[in-house]
Amino acid sequence: MTKNGSRYYWWCQIGGWGTLALLLVLNSTTLEQKLTHKDVEIMLITVLTGILVTHVFREVIRSSGWALLSVEKAIPKFLLGIVLVCIADGLIRIGLADALGLSSMKAEFMTRLLTLTADTGVVIVPWTLIYYLFHYIQISSKQQLDTFKLEALVKELELKTIKAHINPHFIFNALNSIRALIDENPARARTAITELSNILRSSMQAEKLETVTFEKELNIVKDYLALEHIRFEDRLQVEYEIDEDTLDQPIPPMMLQTLVENAIKHGISRQVEGGKVRIVSDFKDDYHELVILNTGVLNGNRNSDGFGLASTKNRLQLLFGQKANFDIREVNDNTVEARVLIPVDMSK
Template identity: 80%
Template sequence: MKLEALVKELELKTIKSHINPHFIFNALNSIRALIDENPVRARDAITELSNILRSSMQAEKLEIVPFEKELNIVKDYLALEYIRFEDRLRVEYEIDEDTLDQPVPPMMLQTLVENAIKHGIGKQVSGGVIKIVSDFKGDYHELLVENSGHLSLLVNEDGFGLSSTRNRLQLLFGDKSNFEIKQVNGNVVQARVLIPVTIN
């Protein structure tokens, strides 16, 4: 059992969640332009970027974090992407407050949102909507990330973000967890994570 636990820990550590360097340098470039145009926003943007970088480094040490912490990172991330995309990015949240204490793997939601931007919003000239939903479905904590776009693009181009999400859930929560990604409503791609509810 001890050995099994060790192997599991090691595996989790190797599935690191890297922030896309493209994102970091684009964000820094936007911030440099904002320094003259909107210094207050530029200061906030630096705080947001710091939070994301710190969280990404800590993610390598932690197996799970409360959902609230992860959600805050995603909010910072999307605030920064909004600086880049401006009107092309619209964000909607539907969060059941009772889910905020539920444990989730760090940077997992972040990776899904990053994919939704990269393969969904970033590919469309007129941009689109990202919607994040967190609620309870029976004995499960359900997380949804939806974006405008088409799945075929997404599946072909990025296996890593998706397979690492699946592996992390499997290692942490076993067969009870689930991850799937599918096309819904013709023009919406939905990533759905189910994690068994933890009662504190």
């Protein structure tokens, strides 16, 4: 709790129990009873004991996380807590009254305890309701605000992702390659135009989708690599190791495309003799594991094209939870591995 929140709590405690003391005084005055020193001392014990037991109760609630529970789960815990607090309050008041010689009741101990417990319950029950409702509303408001922030972040990440993938250099390179093929191989040129069209259409549609199937994303990547093969020719080798059972798994749109594009741009294109891109998709434990291996080195570049490690992790975790993860590393002197882990929904 913040410093201001703690101060507010104590003002409420003192104000609430002080109001109770004032009501007791007014009640005595209304009944035309003379307020004695003994009555004042008993009221003081009542207020101080009430503050003590409710403060301890509050600490139990906070440390146990009861205020974070749903109403159904919170009710039995709070009921038990109320009973124990009322009994504790009664025991303390009886003990202090007897020790200070303020008790005028000649009843048996259990009768006195039950009477004081019932009296305390009249105050503790509304105190507990107010405390729980205050935190319930506060937590609900915070969760709503967090939801809005997450939605805004998702939209921002999606926008950055789409902008990053409509790469003008790739488009210009693809168009130049297609132009060179028009006379040399018209059939391949027509196919290349279709492949480029598929990639651009997918980029435009990605803004409207949270996830796509891995199969759909893989088909776009195959079109992309086919276009890049026209440019790199024998300098680009591609291998696929795909478990067919993973094809219907959801992944963020254009994520695989981006990782492969980075593998080409920061790996293959910088190798004089070119290199290899290997795409692996399989299940590992309860995860869909997606691995992109490419010839090259990191050179400290973990944040290329605005699609860095942090933003990729955020996007995965927003869509699939905290268990989703992304990492990129060198696995040997001339190979870089980008690895994505997405939890598998076992309920399906």
